[in-house]
Amino acid sequence: MSLRSRLAITVAAGAIAAAATVTPAVAGEDWGGDPQNRPRLYKGVVTANTLLLRSAPNRGGQVIRTAHRGQIVKIFCKTVGQNIQGNPLWYLLTDGTWAWGSARYINNIGAAPRWC
Template sequence: MSLRILLMRFGIAAAGGALLAYAATTPAAGAEQEDPRKSEQIVDGEVVARAGLVLRSAPTRGGSVIRVAHYGEIIKIYCRAEGQSVDGSRQWYLLVDGTWAWGSARYIAPFKAPRWCDA
């Protein structure tokens, strides 16, 4: 197995672990908590893929398909991370749309630069 593939798998596993840790420390439904979509850290962006953008469960083309965002749709970006290259761009955005799906930054035009996921 190449070092590149090993590092990519490690990165995906680390991102998944971080999401699980977040879920484990988040109060139960109905408990007083802040909605992440209302956070100042959320950045709006627009889908610029003419045929629509496939949103995935991981920042790779191999991630499970969650849904398709249509051209011109305004989406909410929680953070950005490095992932599999898509047409020369390795950045992916974690979207807050109720599913926490990943979309390639190559096909999303953010209104301002989102923060890095590990920040």
């Protein structure tokens, strides 16, 4: 099963536990094969004083950890989730654990993340 298929299943299930089966994109990790086919990480900066990062792209997801204003986070992809103050996008972050953060409180650095 491809990485894209496994990630799509994870997003559809809305369970971070399933995300553990997805091979995380980590800087410096050797993916082998064609460099053009390697997953790309995106970056963002947290704008909330304290951002709760969750197990699912909604406020009902379990809080896994927090991020703080000015912190740079690694973004794997984006998806549509619960609308937070007019923004329905959520980012899947890869900083140590897989967790969802509302895009309302994360500004992109560079290109916008790809869709999950």
